[in-house]
Amino acid sequence: NAGNFDSRGIAIDSTPRLKCRAAVRAMQGTISVADARERMRACARIPARVFIANRSPASLLVGEVGVASADGVTFDPDRLTVRTSIPLSFGPSRVYLAPVVESDGTLGLRVFVVCFDASTIYVIDPNANIVENIIRVDDGPFAMTFDPFSFEDVASAKKAPSGYRFGYVAIFRNSHLQMIDLDNS
Numbered sequence: 001n002a003g004n005f006d007s008r009g010i011a012i013d014s015t016p017r018l019k020c021r022a023a024v025r026a027m028q029g030t031i032s033v034a035d036a037r038e039r040m041r042a043c044a045r046i047p048a049r050v051f052i053a054n055r056s057p058a059s060l061l062v063g064e065v066g067v068a069s070a071d072g073v074t075f076d077p078d079r080l081t082v083r084t085s086i087p088l089s090f091g092p093s094r095v096y097l098a099p100v101v102e103s104d105g106t107l108g109l110r111v112f113v114v115c116f117d118a119s120t121i122y123v124i125d126p127n128a129n130i131v132e133n134i135i136r137v138d139d140g141p142f143a144m145t146f147d148p149f150s151f152e153d154v155a156s157a158k159k160a161p162s163g164y165r166f167g168y169v170a171i172f173r174n175s176h177l178q179m180i181d182l183d184n185s
Contacts, residue, residue, distance in 0.1 A: 008093045013051070048066055051097075058087065061084075064081050065081075091118055094144065097109060097110075109155075120136055142172045
């Protein structure tokens, strides 16, 4: 990324680690305690995905935080590696991680990037690193929140809890909220 100096939002995704831990917990009783402990240590060494909203140029930087050494013995939890860049509209300012309800009713993680200047919200599938949707909103979106959810449920692709359906966008210039329906089922 040329410039790469004006970053406004960051989100760190630990769902790959959570998914690994859930798999180890599901094996309890079928593996030894020592094996379970070692597998949990391996889960803790899975890099977390990181998403950074960059304004110059307007893009989403996608990478990882944490890396194991080549010998597999040491782990650097602070090392940031940027893998790719996804172009966005002008003014990316915030990044959020939240699920959508997939067509089969399960929770699927998405990255939401709020672009204040362009009055858009990008919905990105973090597993494929593709822009899934661009949502046009009123002038000056600056923050989002979502119906309550659990990242553990998202990591395990559990069925969406009843009541989980909406994302909420705060609009700065007209002081109001917009709702986004996140249910694809």
